[in-house]
Amino acid sequence: MKPRNSTQISEFLLLGFAEDPELQLLIFGLFLSMYLVTVLGNLLIILATISDSHLHTPMYFFLSNLSFVDICSTSTTVPKMLMNIQTQSKAITYTGCITQMYFFILFVGLDFFLLTVMAYDRFVAICHPLHYKVVMNHQLCVLLVLMCWILSVLNSLLQSLMVSWLSFCTHVEIPHFFCEINEVVHLACSDTFFNDMVMYFAALLLACCPLTGILYSYSKIVSSILAISSTQGRYKAFSTCASHLSVLSLFYGTSLGVYLSSAVTQNSRCTAITSVMYCVVTPMLNPFIYSLRNKDIKLALRRYL
Numbered sequence: 265m266k267p268r269n270s271t272q273i274s275e276f277l278l279l280g281f282a283e284d285p286e287l288q289l290l291i292f293g294l295f296l297s298m299y300l301v302t303v304l305g306n307l308l309i310i311l312a313t314i315s316d317s318h319l320h321t322p323m324y325f326f327l328s329n330l331s332f333v334d335i336c337s338t339s340t341t342v343p344k345m346l347m348n349i350q351t352q353s354k355a356i357t358y359t360g361c362i363t364q365m366y367f368f369i370l371f372v373g374l375d376f377f378l379l380t381v382m383a384y385d386r387f388v389a390i391c392h393p394l395h396y397k398v399v400m401n402h403q404l405c406v407l408l409v410l411m412c413w414i415l416s417v418l419n420s421l422l423q424s425l426m427v428s429w430l431s432f433c434t435h436v437e438i439p440h441f442f443c444e445i446n447e448v449v450h451l452a453c454s455d456t457f458f459n460d461m462v463m464y465f466a467a468l469l470l471a472c473c474p475l476t477g478i479l480y481s482y483s484k485i486v487s488s489i490l491a492i493s494s495t496q497g498r499y500k501a502f503s504t505c506a507s508h509l510s511v512l513s514l515f516y517g518t519s520l521g522v523y524l525s526s527a528v529t530q531n532s533r534c535t536a537i538t539s540v541m542y543c544v545v546t547p548m549l550n551p552f553i554y555s556l557r558n559k560d561i562k563l564a565l566r567r568y569l
Contacts, residue, residue: 267349271503273353273358274357274358274435275356275357275358275361275434275436275437276355276356276358276361276436276438276443276448276451277354277355277356277437277438278344278345278348278352278354278355278438278440278441278442279354279357279437279438279439279440279445280345280348280349280440280441280536281441281537282393282555283351288349289349291348291349292346292350293322293344293393295345295544296346297337297347298342298411298544298548299342299343299544300347301340301548302334302335302544302547302548303335303339304551305390305548305551305555306331306334306335306376306547306550306551307331307335307554308551308555308565309327309328309331309551309554309561309569310331310332310338312329312561312564312565312568313325313326313327313328313564314362314566315567315568316563316564316568317560318560318563318564319564320558320568322385322400323382323385323386323389325330325409326378326381326382326385326405326409327382327404327554328374329378329409330378330379330382330511330550331550332375333371333378333552334375334547334549334550335541336367336371337367337368337372337375338372338543338548339445339545339546340364340367340368340442341364341368341383341441341442341543341544342372342544344356344364344442345441345442347451351515354450356443359448361438361443361448362424362427362428362443364426364442364443365423365443365445365448366420366421366424367420367423368442368443368444369416369417369419369420369423369445370417370419370420371416372470372519373415373416373419373420373470373477374412374416374516376411376470376471376474377411377412377416377474377514378409378412379478379508379511380474380478381408381412382475383477383478383482383507384408384480384481385400385480385510386481386485386504386505387482387484387485387510388400389486389504389505390486390488390489390501390505391484391488391502397536418568419466419468419469419470422462422466423445423459423462423463426459427445427449427459428453430449430454430456430459431453431454432451432452433453433454434464436451437451438451439536440535440536440539441536441540444522444536444539445463446463449463471519473522475516478512481503482509485501485505487500487506488500489501490511506551507554507558510553511550511553511554512551514546514550515542515546516554518538518541518542518545518546519542527545529543533566542545
């Protein structure tokens with residue numbers, strides 16, 4: 265199908281959640297509250313891990329990176345939505361949409377990779393405790409985080425560039441509160457076959473490869489925990505993984521749930537509402553999960569505050 269208009273469009277329209285002004289005011293207050301809690305909670309985790317020398321370990325190094333990514337991913341989508349509600353405008357420029365898409369894909373990919381690296385860290389700590397400090401040295405930790413960034417940047421750059429090559433016609437309404445790549449691609453009037461292939465292939469890699477590594481790590485962790493003779497030893501070993509398992513379940517459960525439900529229902533508005541879970545709610549809950557179940561974080565926060 266040839267595009268009816270080969271000129272580049274200047275803006276998209278983000279439809280958001282509701283048209284009713286009273287409901288929009290409620291949504292504005294709710295999302296502003298969640299955004300502030302997300303930024304404050306994750307910022308406290310970062311400051312606590314930096315300021316307390318007891319937390320200068322690989323596990324908390326990865327945690328502080330995860331908190332930074334959560335702040336960035338939420339800041340990519342929520343402030344623009346809040347500004348649109350405040351100004352009674354739904355517009356986002358073409359350049360702004362591509363930029364928002366790039367950074368959102370970047371930070372979501374980083375979430376997947378960092379959670380995988382954290383699973384590997386717990387695997388070494390529990391399965392090879394005597395070699396933990398040697399294996400998880402500072403150079404390896406930095407290298408792992410750097411690899412996460414490189415892979416995420418390459419993935420988001422490829423997908424954003426492929427979207428920028430598409431031609432868009434007159435229909436530029438996105439039934440979402442941010443420029444979600446799948447919704448934007450479906451608005452194109454040029455052929456999107458290669459875009460769809462790249463999207464599905466990248467989603468498969470981002471979901472399956474890290475998940476395979478996580479499942480392998482935790483299969484070994486469970487075997488090592490079951491081999492511990494004392495109940496207290498088992499509990500102590502499991503408690504070091506409890507927070508990470510909670511965050512893993514929340515992030516993977518919500519993100520996979522959104523994409524599976526969207527594939528079944530094909531309801532864009534429903535997908536926009538459910539995507540709030542992994543875009544906004546999960547980054548907001550992560551600091552609470554780690555601080556409530558972690559004595560070291562609690563002590564560090566008390567010292568810092």
